[in-house]
Amino acid sequence: MPRKVANLLALAVLGTVVQRPMHPYEIASFLRARGKGADMEIKWGSLYTVVRNLAKHEFIEVVDSQRAGARPERTIYRITDAGRAELRDWTRELVATAPPEHPRFKAGLSMLSVLPPEEAAAALRERLDELDQATAAQRALLAEHADVPRLFLVEIEYELAVREAEVTWVRGLLAELTTETFPGLAAWRTWHATGEIAPEHAELAERGAHREEPDE
Amino acid sequence: MPRKVANLLALAVLGTVVQRPMHPYEIASFLRARGKGADMEIKWGSLYTVVRNLAKHEFIEVVDSQRAGARPERTIYRITDAGRAELRDWTRELVATAPPEHPRFKAGLSMLSVLPPEEAAAALRERLDELDQATAAQRALLAEHADVPRLFLVEIEYELAVREAEVTWVRGLLAELTTETFPGLAAWRTWHATGEIAPEHAELAERGAHREEPDE
């Protein structure tokens, strides 16, 4: 049985209202102000749906609703005990388990053969640039927040570590491509120059097949 | 303007029908047989929606539709030139760009402070076990397919490399927790033992805030 409110935005909401009661817009600004928007894109449409669902399942409840002048009414929510429990349990689950994820880059790599090798190499080079920029930006962030307890910055450290590995791996692949040491490079190039479809590909389709899902 | 058919399942479909015309169910089995299900969970409901959308946007087209006996009719699709172009362009984009992603573990880490340190450590230990299993499974897979050209296995190599980095990082964090060298550990433990809410947390809320989105 999955979480009653599965959207990860709900986790961010719980993690915010646990601090003090707030109304949705305030939650959003809070999330936004703090780089939480980096952990979890804030979709305005989703926010209100998620908050409503959290309330429906009694993870949060209405404290009161004020109105300042003729502005739209602000409904203030507070976390419940069930909500606090959900927040902890969910966090625990996210940390403890590693269900298979499907990053976009992995999808791209799995289709790499549709690009001619030159183009693939160019794309990888572009990616390296982007990765470098992202790394620089995050390092700057860490430096800037040297006074914030590390506990609140672990996700950033994690991302840096993982991205560094990605950079290393991509550089390795790229090197194999540019030095022509990647096995099968010639064949790969050939069937892009001549016919569209890989001969190996077909063979692979039949044979290489049946790799079972690793249940990761 | 985003892709006309944004679901990544559509990429897998294109990558499959590019080989030869097929009907949806066949595509699914194909994807499933090959560990493609590992790259992209196959949701049966989505498959037909995605195929219909691909057809609507003329990335694929109906070749013919057969019927064997009174079985439901099988509609066979073939890729179009536009579809082939889309497949290449999309793959290129996926490889070349690295928009911010939001892995579940990152979300969990960003909420780590809601767990008492002991529980956090336990969760991390669990994760390490799972990661080890996943790694073993994938290594076995690679060994088993030693005859398949590497080009078709790069995604697996990538995942292995990245997961290894994750393991290292998690082990590091765990070590800091178990050897009590993680800065602020005492404080962290204290406010879980006493009051619920972190004092630092509140301070962080006000001050530590304003980390801008790194546009990764």
Added chain:
DNA sequence: GTACGTATACTCGCCTGCAAGTAATCGCGA
């Protein structure tokens, strides 16, 4: 003082994603 941009605070409604249902056929065990 008034016009225009920006911040506040949501609501609406489409469309996608997908779990579950449907229904025929095949295989095979007893």
Added chain:
DNA sequence: TCGCGATTACTTGCAGGCGAGTATACGTAC
């Protein structure tokens, strides 16, 4: 030979996600 579980092949329906819209108030520059 006849039942029944698996396989084949889709369809339906609904909920959740989210872009786009709405409407007021505030600041500030001219």
